[in-house]
Amino acid sequence: SAVISQKPSRDICQRGTSLTIQCQVDSQVTMMFWYRQQPGQSLTLIATANQGSEATYESGFVIDKFPISRPNLTFSTLTVSNMSPEDSSIYLCSVAGITEAFFGQGTRLTVV
Amino acid sequence: GENVEQHPSTLSVQEGDSAVIKCTYSDSASNYFPWYKQELGKRPQLIIDIRSNVGEKKDQRIAVTLNKTAKHFSLHITETQPEDSAVYFCAASVVQGAQKLVFGQGTRLTINP
Numbered sequence: 001s002a003v004i005s006q007k008p009s010r011d012i013c014q015r016g017t018s019l020t021i022q023c024q025v026d027s028q029v030t031m032m033f034w035y036r037q038q039p040g041q042s043l044t045l046i047a048t049a050n051q052g053s054e055a056t057y058e059s060g061f062v063i064d065k066f067p068i069s070r071p072n073l074t075f076s077t078l079t080v081s082n083m084s085p086e087d088s089s090i091y092l093c094s095v096a097g098i099t100e101a102f103f104g105q106g107t108r109l110t111v112v
Numbered sequence: 113g114e115n116v117e118q119h120p121s122t123l124s125v126q127e128g129d130s131a132v133i134k135c136t137y138s139d140s141a142s143n144y145f146p147w148y149k150q151e152l153g154k155r156p157q158l159i160i161d162i163r164s165n166v167g168e169k170k171d172q173r174i175a176v177t178l179n180k181t182a183k184h185f186s187l188h189i190t191e192t193q194p195e196d197s198a199v200y201f202c203a204a205s206v207v208q209g210a211q212k213l214v215f216g217q218g219t220r221l222t223i224n225p
Contacts, residue, residue, distance in 0.1 A: 031211060033211070033212065033213075041217075041218070042215045042216060042217050042218050043156070043201065043215045044215070045212060045213065045214070048211075048212065092155065092156075094213075096211040100161060101146070101158070101211070101213060103155040103156050104155065105154070105155050
């Protein structure tokens, strides 16, 4: 299994600002994944973060809005840029083990 | 790309009864189908999963069935208990293992005492 720690757990931000979310895993993993869960909704994959290369973004998500860093095999950050109220969501990082995916506890973001 | 549809969106059952949640997927290449339980304010937790080379899997009160031909899979919870109340998500992956999951819309299950 993998233990994933995310910071911050929650934040309230002003529109137009940016927030960087950190994700730390207790073991080395090749890929890390970032998901968004809008209020009362399901999880949607934002991007896959690979160490040593640019992140791969899913349809509807762009690097300018959600820049991702992956400096090593245990850490990644997701930045939500130029925030608007529509960005209010829970953001979760995830890693895939051999048999299952594990999730961080999530970052609850509210944009006012 | 893959699309996963989940029904019903809400389900209310009496304690002790069974609950069934159904999902369909679009990509016949999908090979991994997990079910997650998410309690309020908490992270999703895997409760059971099935791979495309298996038709059914059971773990105590929870079972999952997979029909590859029809491209649908179902979660069955028997002898429901109040602590089963949560939101349940199905998911599918076309990539090896549990990577890049595509989730269904979720089912809010309420167990009435």
